Amino acid sequence: MSSSNKVINKNKLQAPKNLTPSYLIDFINESEIIFFLIRQHKVGFIFDFTKVKQASILGVLCTYKIIEFAAFNYCTTHGQITISSEMDDAFRKFGFTKLINTFLRNPIIEPQRVEKEYKNLEVSIGANFIIAPQALLRHDKSIQSSLNKIYLPKIDEYYKSNEKAVSMIFLVFSEVLLNFWEHAVSDTKSIIVANGNKQNIEIACADTGNGIIETLGKSLFEQDLKPEEVLQLAVKKGVTSKRMTNHMGYGLWILDEIVTRTKGRMHIYSQGAYYINEYGKKKSGSCGYWQGSIVYISLPLLNPITLSDIQPEEINNDLQINWT
Structure with missing residues (x-):
């Protein structure tokens, strides 16, 4: 469009x-x-x-x-x-x-x-909540340092009584960030946010860059898919916009697995299509046009899920983001 x-x-x-x-x-x-x-x-x-x-x-x-x-x-x-x-x-x-x-x-x-x-933008922590916005500016090298030295440690401190939940939260952050960095190539001014308490956390990132539909759709061009069909494939294991590289195509699949197993919520919107997983029930369809992508995750923390609960032999969880 x-x-x-x-x-x-x-x-x-x-x-x-x-x-x-x-x-x-x-x-x-x-x-x-x-x-x-x-x-x-x-x-x-x-x-x-x-x-x-x-x-x-x-x-x-x-x-x-x-x-x-x-x-x-x-x-x-x-x-x-x-x-x-x-x-x-x-x-x-x-x-x-x-x-x-x-x-x-x-x-x-x-x-x-x-x-x-x-x-x-500052992390705000109260007795019963944490609100954590963080800018994602591609050209600013200090952002990576801020994420590693200030932002994520504050989240770690707030949830320190639930070590497995911290592992799950950091994994979700990692995959949302990697998805942003892979698809939102032309968006230089975005923000990732978190809002939570001891029982639940929401994580979201919205960009107006290239979008999952555009970047992934190019690698699936021979299939002539509708936008909602591209999103359905985007959450499948092994589907990547960077074929013939070391990208495994596990990111959105991991998020979808975690959401399903914890009975959480995941919404993805991109360029006229949506994919929603709520409490294990999944649906997709068409909607208004959003240039770029929106990824929203809501996770209950009572029974957190980590990589070792999914398929540890197949997944490498090193957070490697190209900040250039």
């Missing part, structure tokens, strides 16, 4: 009442308009979040990405955003207020100021 040959008459993005995982398709269906406004400078476009009554960390993350995409791709001119008090509270709760305001208040985006706000 091209972003250059669609005529856009609509002048408003109306966010739904619920910006939560169960209703994210509604937001994607509504927000796809932005991906067809690249360099169109749509005058007076309105981002309307006044009807939002509930917003999860996934909803806030996707809101940030759509606003960031519109700003950096000159989708609108003299646009405005209106938000409900509930949406404003969610921005503050999950630590996105200053970053989102940087995009909203400046008609000319200043990269240095924006990157400063990315680096100001």
Whole structure:
């Protein structure tokens, strides 16, 4: 689907009442308009979040990405955003207020100021919760150091009483990050987030890069597959977008296995298609267009699953990310 040959008459993005995982398709269906406004400078476009009554960390993350995409791709001119008090509270709760305001208040985006706000994202830990956003900036070598020395150790400290859960959480982080680095080649400004307590953790990453459909679909071109069929294959063992390399194609399959065995939730959205695994029940289909991919994982921590519970003889869990 091209972003250059669609005529856009609509002048408003109306966010739904619920910006939560169960209703994210509604937001994607509504927000796809932005991906067809690249360099169109749509005058007076309105981002309307006044009807939002509930917003999860996934909803806030996707809101940030759509606003960031519109700003950096000159989708609108003299646009405005209106938000409900509930949406404003969610921005503050999950630590996105200053970053989102940087995009909203400046008609000319200043990269240095924006990157400063990315680096100001902080892990917030309370007695009964942890909220952990982390910028993923490809050109910034310090991000890898921040992940290894600050971000992941704080998660480790919070969950230290459940060693096996820590192992599972780090494995999921590893696979989500590797998926981002493999597919979101053209997205230089993304964020991975976590939100959890001692019983459950949510992990999500949303990018507006190349997308699973595009990158994996190219390697499956001879099969002439629909986007939802590409996602169905993406979670199969051994399917990779980098054939004839040492990539094993285990990443999304591992995530799908962990979600199934823990009776958790996984949502994947990419370029007009979705794959959902909720409590072991799986479905896929078509939805609005999201340029890039969204991966959301929610895991109960009572009975965590590690690689040794899956197929240890076949899987190497070394976290090796190409930061260049």
